[in-house]
Amino acid sequence: MFAIGFKEFKNLFKSFKSLVVISIILGVTLGSAKLISIFQSQLHQLGMNDSPYATGLLIIILLASPLFIFALSHNAINEEYRSRTIRFIATKTSRENIIFGKFFGTLFFWIVCLTIVVILLTFFSGHFYFSELIQSIIYVSYFIGLTILLSTVISRPGITGFLGIVLSIAVTIIGLWSIGSKNLLLKIFSYITPYFFYSQDNENYTYLVLIFPILFLGLSLMILRRRDL
Amino acid sequence: MYAIETHNLTKKYGEKVVVNHVNLKVKKGSIFGFLGKNGAGKSTFINMITGLCIPSSGTFTLRVSSNNVKSKIGVLPDYSAFYDDLTALEHMNYFSKILNLKLSKNEMIRLLEYVGLGDAAKVKVKKYSFGMKKKLGIAQALLNNPEILFLDEPTSGVDADSILTIHTLIRNISKDGTTIFLTSHNLNEVEKLCNEIAIMDKGEIRVQGNIDSLKRSFQENITVTIKCGKISTEKYKELNDQLNLIGNSIQWEKDQVSLIVKDESVIPIVNKLFVKMNVDVFRIQVYEPTLEEIFLRTGEQ
Numbered sequence: 001m002f003a004i005g006f007k008e009f010k011n012l013f014k015s016f017k018s019l020v021v022i023s024i025i026l027g028v029t030l031g032s033a034k035l036i037s038i039f040q041s042q043l044h045q046l047g048m049n050d051s052p053y054a055t056g057l058l059i060i061i062l063l064a065s066p067l068f069i070f071a072l073s074h075n076a077i078n079e080e081y082r083s084r085t086i087r088f089i090a091t092k093t094s095r096e097n098i099i100f101g102k103f104f105g106t107l108f109f110w111i112v113c114l115t116i117v118v119i120l121l122t123f124f125s126g127h128f129y130f131s132e133l134i135q136s137i138i139y140v141s142y143f144i145g146l147t148i149l150l151s152t153v154i155s156r157p158g159i160t161g162f163l164g165i166v167l168s169i170a171v172t173i174i175g176l177w178s179i180g181s182k183n184l185l186l187k188i189f190s191y192i193t194p195y196f197f198y199s200q201d202n203e204n205y206t207y208l209v210l211i212f213p214i215l216f217l218g219l220s221l222m223i224l225r226r227r228d229l
Numbered sequence: 230m231y232a233i234e235t236h237n238l239t240k241k242y243g244e245k246v247v248v249n250h251v252n253l254k255v256k257k258g259s260i261f262g263f264l265g266k267n268g269a270g271k272s273t274f275i276n277m278i279t280g281l282c283i284p285s286s287g288t289f290t291l292r293v294s295s296n297n298v299k300s301k302i303g304v305l306p307d308y309s310a311f312y313d314d315l316t317a318l319e320h321m322n323y324f325s326k327i328l329n330l331k332l333s334k335n336e337m338i339r340l341l342e343y344v345g346l347g348d349a350a351k352v353k354v355k356k357y358s359f360g361m362k363k364k365l366g367i368a369q370a371l372l373n374n375p376e377i378l379f380l381d382e383p384t385s386g387v388d389a390d391s392i393l394t395i396h397t398l399i400r401n402i403s404k405d406g407t408t409i410f411l412t413s414h415n416l417n418e419v420e421k422l423c424n425e426i427a428i429m430d431k432g433e434i435r436v437q438g439n440i441d442s443l444k445r446s447f448q449e450n451i452t453v454t455i456k457c458g459k460i461s462t463e464k465y466k467e468l469n470d471q472l473n474l475i476g477n478s479i480q481w482e483k484d485q486v487s488l489i490v491k492d493e494s495v496i497p498i499v500n501k502l503f504v505k506m507n508v509d510v511f512r513i514q515v516y517e518p519t520l521e522e523i524f525l526r527t528g529e530q
Contacts, residue, residue: 002326085309087306088309089327225283229281
């Protein structure tokens with residue numbers, strides 16, 4: 001599992017992908033922080049976070065990270081399947097190790113990127129946003145789990161590439177929309193996206209989101225176990 | 230003691246039965262040849278017992294010294310691929326880590342040298358020829374010093390030089406007591422390398438056993454050819470009459486005669502006859518059916 005995870009992490013981190021992710025998150029956070037600070041008093045009245053940097057960070061993570069995750073990792077499993085490299089791995093280790101290795105490798109990449117962003121933010125804000133970092137990691141774990149599931153269910157990387165982008169935009173829009181909606185279907189939908197949990201006053205709700213990646217990984221494993229490689 | 234045992238192993242894709250209730254036993258330490266035409270079900274069978282494919286029904290046992298079976302088997306799957314952007318050494322490193330092995334760089338290079346890839350250890354796999362990839366496939370299968378080695382078509386599409394290297398490798402690996410399960414289209418290869426074989430046709434095992442005993446069981450009559458010295462006309466006539474009493478279909482060609490006898494016990498009698506008649510015998514050759522003939526006759530059946 002660790003070997004597979006480390007390879008996945010290395011693949012994501014060694015290329016320009018990590019630089020792009022870090023630069024965009026940092027850049028947008030700083031930009032939105034500047035914008036937020038202009039309307040800080042109004043936002044404060046609306047009950048939003050006091051720190052423009054923390055708010056900026058959460059906004060970019062909530063809105064853009066699903067797209068990044070799907071774009072970078074939509075083929076985590078199915079590319080190994082398509083290229084048939086999975087045949088060498090599956091004769092050496094269990095299918096659990098393949099799924100968990102891919103998940104933790106991708107998660108570790110995001111933990112490193114987000115930590116770097118939060119560290120860089122301290123130079124501007126003078127504050128290390130630990131709680132926001134944890135919440136961001138929990139949030140990305142939801143989409144990494146979903147990506148792994150998608151990549152396991154659909155064996156063609158071309159389809160997951162397209163579907164991943166559509167799904168990341170759709171889940172974000174419908175998820176955010178469903179929070180305030182009174183439509184029953186949307187209400188139900190809100191409970192299976194992380195946005196409902198992130199919109200609650202009590203921060204502890206965000207930890208409930210961790211149930212979803214576990215669920216997604218369980219489903220992925222069930223599917224992979226039944227699949228001929 | 231059997232290293233591999235399957236009991237009614239079956240694989241269906243919808244209504245199509247690809248492997249049909251296969252019962253197979255492979256002796257520990259043997260080189261087992263698994264033969265069959267394209268689409269006979271060989272690869273599906275090997276994929277099931279190596280964990281790549283889920284059996285529809287039936288069971289199989291791989292007898293190794295550890296509960297973690299995958300840590301004690303080596304597999305060269307057919308239709309597999311490597312990571313183009315990695316070198317052979319990086320592949321070996323990655324696979325050894327997956328297997329939780331602590332091999333040094335030198336040990337991995339030695340293994341690559343063993344399969345003839347020492348010079349190309351640090352070359353990216355995308356620059357490898359097909360034969361080199363097969364050798365790397367064998368090297369990665371040997372990483373954990375396996376007790377059972379599965380080789381699915383190890384020489385298919387490989388040039389003659391590489392085939393010889395792979396054959397030597399297989400023989401050397403077998404000397405260490407490793408059980409080798411080999412699938413191949415190449416009947417000569419199987420005949421040269423294997424002690425035991427099974428022939429699969431339309432998902433079923435048609436024939437299974439030791440190559441020599443299979444040849445004997447497929448041998449209805451024995452053709453004996455005797456190369457002898459020069460014979461006078463009188464002797465020729467007498468010898469011909471005597472041979473007619475022992476066997477039939479006698480055919481003379483220069484200083485060579487061939488005849489068909491019922492069983493091997495007649496061969497010493499033939500020899501004695503030549504000695505008795507003062508005719509020099511240079512060679513007695515007993516014709517055996519080739520594996521190719523067995524294979525073809527299995528298909529006809």
